[in-house]
Amino acid sequence: MTDRGDRAHSGAPTRRRAAARLFLGEREDARWLRPAFWLLLVVTAVVYLWNLSESGYANSFYAAAVQAGTKSWEAFFFGSLDSSNFITVDKPPASLWVMVISARLFGFSSFSLLLPQALMAVGSVALVWGTVRRTLVRLGSSTANVGALLAGFVVAATPAAALMFRFDNPDALLVLLMTAGAYCTVRALPRGSWKWIALAGVALGFAFLTKMLQGLLVLPAFGIVYLIAARTTWPKRIVGLLIAAGSLVVGAGWWVLAVALWPADARPYIGGSTNNTVLDLVFGYNGLGRIFGGSGNGGGATGGTAGSSFGGSTGLDRLFSSEMGLEISWLLPAALVALVLGLVVVGRRKLSDPVRAGLVLWGGWLIVTGLVFSYMSGTIHPYYTVALTPAIAGLVGTGGALLWHARDRMRGRMGLAAMIGVTAFWGWCLLNENPTWLPWLRWVMLAGGLLSAIAVIVGSVPSLRKLVAVGVLAGTLFGLTGTTAYAVATTTVAHTGSIPSVGPSGSSGSGMGGGGMPGGSGGPGGTAPGSDTDGSDSTGSDSAGPPALPDGTSDAESGTGLPAGGDATGGGGESASTSSALAKLLEATDTKWAAAVDGSQSAAQLELDTDTAVMAIGGWSSDPTPTLAEFEADVAAGDISYYISSGTGGGMAGGSSTASAISAWVAANYSATTVGGQTVYDLSSGE
Numbered sequence: 001m002t003d004r005g006d007r008a009h010s011g012a013p014t015r016r017r018a019a020a021r022l023f024l025g026e027r028e029d030a031r032w033l034r035p036a037f038w039l040l041l042v043v044t045a046v047v048y049l050w051n052l053s054e055s056g057y058a059n060s061f062y063a064a065a066v067q068a069g070t071k072s073w074e075a076f077f078f079g080s081l082d083s084s085n086f087i088t089v090d091k092p093p094a095s096l097w098v099m100v101i102s103a104r105l106f107g108f109s110s111f112s113l114l115l116p117q118a119l120m121a122v123g124s125v126a127l128v129w130g131t132v133r134r135t136l137v138r139l140g141s142s143t144a145n146v147g148a149l150l151a152g153f154v155v156a157a158t159p160a161a162a163l164m165f166r167f168d169n170p171d172a173l174l175v176l177l178m179t180a181g182a183y184c185t186v187r188a189l190p191r192g193s194w195k196w197i198a199l200a201g202v203a204l205g206f207a208f209l210t211k212m213l214q215g216l217l218v219l220p221a222f223g224i225v226y227l228i229a230a231r232t233t234w235p236k237r238i239v240g241l242l243i244a245a246g247s248l249v250v251g252a253g254w255w256v257l258a259v260a261l262w263p264a265d266a267r268p269y270i271g272g273s274t275n276n277t278v279l280d281l282v283f284g285y286n287g288l289g290r291i292f293g294g295s296g297n298g299g300g301a302t303g304g305t306a307g308s309s310f311g312g313s314t315g316l317d318r319l320f321s322s323e324m325g326l327e328i329s330w331l332l333p334a335a336l337v338a339l340v341l342g343l344v345v346v347g348r349r350k351l352s353d354p355v356r357a358g359l360v361l362w363g364g365w366l367i368v369t370g371l372v373f374s375y376m377s378g379t380i381h382p383y384y385t386v387a388l389t390p391a392i393a394g395l396v397g398t399g400g401a402l403l404w405h406a407r408d409r410m411r412g413r414m415g416l417a418a419m420i421g422v423t424a425f426w427g428w429c430l431l432n433e434n435p436t437w438l439p440w441l442r443w444v445m446l447a448g449g450l451l452s453a454i455a456v457i458v459g460s461v462p463s464l465r466k467l468v469a470v471g472v473l474a475g476t477l478f479g480l481t482g483t484t485a486y487a488v489a490t491t492t493v494a495h496t497g498s499i500p501s502v503g504p505s506g507s508s509g510s511g512m513g514g515g516g517m518p519g520g521s522g523g524p525g526g527t528a529p530g531s532d533t534d535g536s537d538s539t540g541s542d543s544a545g546p547p548a549l550p551d552g553t554s555d556a557e558s559g560t561g562l563p564a565g566g567d568a569t570g571g572g573g574e575s576a577s578t579s580s581a582l583a584k585l586l587e588a589t590d591t592k593w594a595a596a597v598d599g600s601q602s603a604a605q606l607e608l609d610t611d612t613a614v615m616a617i618g619g620w621s622s623d624p625t626p627t628l629a630e631f632e633a634d635v636a637a638g639d640i641s642y643y644i645s646s647g648t649g650g651g652m653a654g655g656s657s658t659a660s661a662i663s664a665w666v667a668a669n670y671s672a673t674t675v676g677g678q679t680v681y682d683l684s685s686g687e
Contacts, residue, residue, distance in 0.1 A: 033145040037129060040149060044125050044156045047491055048118040048165055053110040054494045057608055058168045061498060061620070062096065063113055064604035065089045066168070068613070069100035070108050076100050078259070080268045081600055084592045084613040089600070090272030090285065090620045092255065094209040095170035117172040121165035125152040127179040128390050131186050132397045135358030139405045147404075150476070151397025157480060158393070159502040160327040160386040162487035167500055170210045171386050177207040178218050179390045182361060185222045189357055192232025194240050201244035205251020212286045214387065217372055219248075221364025229357035271600065271619040285621060290378040318374045319385065326430060327502050328385035328392070330483035333422040335392040338399020339363040341415035345406045355402055362394035381499050400476075407468050410460065416468075417456040420475030424449020427482030437504050441485060448478035498601070578609035579676025585642065586610040591684075592639040596631070598646040598659045606644075615640060618659045628661045635683050645672070645679040 057063035061081075069076035071083040078085065079093025089096070098116045106112040129152035136144035155161055164171045181203035188196035200222060207215025223241055230237050256278045259267070264276055273280040281287065320329045339359060346356045369388055373380060400419060406412030424446050431442035455471030458464055489504040578586075586594040587610050594612035597603050603616035615634075619625065626634070634640050643666045646659075670681040 033142065033149075036149055037145075037152070040129075040152050040156070041122050041126060045118070045122050047156070047488065048121045048162070049115075050491065052114050052118055052166060055114070055166065055496055056110050056494070057113060058110075058166075058496055058500075059498055060496075060604045060608055061601055062089065062099075062168045062170075064607040065093075065096050066099045066103055066113055067108055067607060067611075069096060070103045074267070078268050081271065081604060081616055081619075082593070082607060082613040084615075085268040086593065086613075086615045087269045087600070087619045087623065087625060088271040090281070091170055091211060092209040092278075092281075094206055095173040095211075098173060099168060113168055114166060117165050117168060120172045120176040121156065121161060124161075124165075124176050124179050124390065125155045127176070127183045128152050128155050128393050128397075131179070131183045131361075132358065132394055132401075134186050135354045135361075135398060136401050138354060139401060143401050143405055147397040147401025149397075150400060151393040153480070154331060154393035154396050154483075155389055157484040157487045158328065158330070158386075158389045159483065159486045159490050160383060161389045162490040163327065163495065163500055163502050164383055164386045166491060167383075167495055169383070171383060174207055174210045174215055175386055175389060177203045177210060178215060178365075178387065181207065181218065181222060182365070182390065182394075185225055185361065186354075186357070188226060188240070189229050189352070189354065190231055192230035192236050192240060194236075194243050197226055197230075197240045197244045198247040201247030202251040205248045205253075208248075208252035209255055212282055213288075213290070214384070217369045217387070218365045220368055221361050224364060225357050225361045228351045228360070229354070231352050269619070269623065269625045271623060272621055274624065276625070290380070291372065291376045314375045314377060316374055319370060319388075323382040323501055324373075324385055326433075326486065327382050328388050330427055330430060330486070331392050331396055331423060331479075332388075333426050334419040334479070335362075335366060335395035335399070337415065337418050337422060338395045338403070339366070341411065341418070342395075342399040342402045345402055345411060345415070355398065358394065358398045359402075362391045362398060366391035366395065383500060404472060407472075413456055413460055413468060416472055416475075417453040420449055420456065420471070420479055421453035423479035424453070424475075427479070430486075431482055434503065437489075438485065441481065445478055445481050449475055452478055578606055579678070581676035582606075582644075582678055582680070583610050583676075585675055585680070586612050586614075589641040591641045593634075593641070595642040595644050595680075596640050596662075596683075597644045598663070602644075602646070617662055622659075624658055626662075627658060628665055631662050632665070638684065640683050643670070643681040643683055645681065 065075070065079055065081050065088075068080050068083040068085075072080070072085065074080070074085050075083050076097065077093070079088045079091070079096045081087055081089055099113055102116050103109070103112045106115070129148045132151040133144050133148035136147050139147075161175075164175075181200045184196045184200035184203060187193065188200065204215060204219060204222075209215075223244075226241060226244070227237055230240065232240075259270070259278050270276050270278055270281060272285040274284065318324060319332060339362075342359045343356070343363075346353060346359065349356060366388060369391065373384060373388075396419075400416070403412045403415040403419070407416065427449070428442045428446040431438075431445065435442075452471045452475030455467045456475065459466070459468035459471060486503055490502045493503075493505045495501075586606065589595075589612065592613065593615040594610065595606065596615035596617055597606060598617050600616040600620040603614040606612070606614045615626075617626065617631075631640075643662075645663065645667075666681050666683070670683060670685065672679050672681055674680070
């Protein structure tokens with residue numbers, strides 16, 4: 001009894017000490033370091049949650065799927081676009097699961113839809129902080145914590161992150177899961193832990209269920225780091241990697257297997273596929289088709305230029321030019337400098353050195369993902385680059401802290417000066433493409449950054465050594481002004497449509513081609529703001545034209561004659577809405593589908609406006625469903641009340657033969673009427 005009582009009595013102080021370490025840090029830490037981390041998380045949460053509903057439902061395509069999931073658990077599981085489970089969205093459903101759970105808890109609304117995305121930003125900042133801090137531990141507590149704080153801040157201050165963590169596309173969850181995988185990998189290194197490396201595999205498995213093969217681009221970096229840096233025997237490292245691979249397969253494969261085993265006639269059609277299978281998505285539209293083109297992927301460009309919404313022409317400069325440059329490249333040059341010079345400073349230290357492991361992890365992530373994004377010929381949008389945010393942040397924090405630790409040596413000081421100088425110059429280049437927005441900022445950033453870099457170099461003189469610290473502190477502040485200002489500006493603008501863009505209102509979304517560096521025809525600001533015709537959202541109210549299709553066309557080009565589902569058409573980024581007359585007509589129905597319409601985007605907007613299920617003929621990318629015979633059978637069974645004509649039989653499905661055949665059959669057998677400016681056929685009136 002006495003022993004048990006002593007243990008129980010001693011447990012409370014132990015828990016209090018653990019809580020104190022959590023909130024106040026370790027004893028050797030400076031008192032301000034851990035509170036600074038919590039302050040970073042609080043500020044991130046406030047900025048990302050502030051006025052979160054200004055974008056409405058953001059991308060109506062995914063918002064409609066979330067709405068469907070709140071009404072049907074089957075729609076939740078498969079990621080169906082409609083609650084009657086005709087077809088799924090063209091991605092796996094993991095990101096939808098999180099948003100649906102939020103909507104079921106708090107009611108379906110703009111805020112409940114986007115709340116998980118904003119919280120994922122906070123989680124990503126925390127995970128990057130934790131990962132960088134662990135890899136820098138041998139440099140000392142203060143250096144490790146400051147490097148980690150810098151890395152976390154860079155995540156929050158990246159424009160691509162400010163855009164996608166307040167939007168309902170899958171990319172927010174993708175970044176969180178990949179960052180979680182990086183954290184678990186680093187946790188596995190000190191003892192070669194099989195548990196932690198298995199958790200890394202699970203995280204990447206769910207990243208696959210978020211955006212398929214893009215979630216696995218970090219896999220080579222994680223595997224190499226564990227193989228060379230885990231502190232265990234080589235056989236145990238190999239076994240650990242096999243366990244991680246198995247965990248990944250289980251984490252990704254259980255849903256794929258469930259869909260494969262589910263009778264096809266008892267589940268929705270797999271959107272984006274040509275044969276109603278998930279594997280076709282993996283190796284076609286959402287996989288190899290994205291990299292090499294084809295399989296419904298026509299957005300990339302291999303030679304000339306393409307609109308900024310599709311990334312521009314391929315090449316190493318793609319990440320620095322057009323909209324991509326504005327979204328992700330502010331600190332990319334500094335990250336590359338940190339990677340190269342950081343590895344030089346590490347030198348010949350043993351392979352298990354945690355700092356080298358951090359550089360290899362973040363550097364491998366950046367190089368593999370960056371090269372794929374630079375040269376992929378299929379559909380790529382600038383916002384995909386948010387996946388590079390943790391890698392750039394990790395390199396800036398890790399490399400910067402390492403070079404600071406080596407500041408007594410010339411290469412350390414020169415490395416710090418190079419990071420500061422190149423960031424100031426590149427930020428000036430990017431800001432110079434929008435000279436009317438805060439015109440003083442680019443000059444302050446350039447002058448302050450270059451003077452700070454000079455101060456670091458001059459600090460090589462022994463009597464002026466204090467200038468190194470002054471120059472690094474000032475250079476860091478000046479270097480972060482451009483990306484921070486652009487990220488904050490991005491959070492103040494409403495974003496709708498399928499291809500959002502960054503920056504202050506009216507500054508981007510301008511049909512910018514790729515190819516050139518800033519200042520050329522393909523650089524940021526290559527055309528006048530608001531002249532976009534490729535479907536980007538134009539960051540607010542300047543959009544001209546409906547959202548782009550996966551094959552590079554737009555809703556207007558395919559002639560739906562329906563409201564563009566989510567394209568900004570008026571002030572505040574509001575989406576075009578369904579006419580009140582048409583809405584009342586559909587709301588009065590009680591059939592399985594209130595209506596059928598060509599294409600997912602038009603169907604999504606109708607669902608959001610009427611709170612009914614709408615059949616999306618041809619899905620998002622000319623999917624071969626339903627066939628004419630299947631459509632006739634649904635009509636005969638009384639499952640569809642109305643057919644809403646797109647005008648040409650194409651719609652968002654891109655003018656598929658299936659959609660055209662159905663349109664012709666309906667026109668030949670039913671009488672048309674006009675409701676709210678739309679041509680509508682009453683399918684219950686009989687042939």
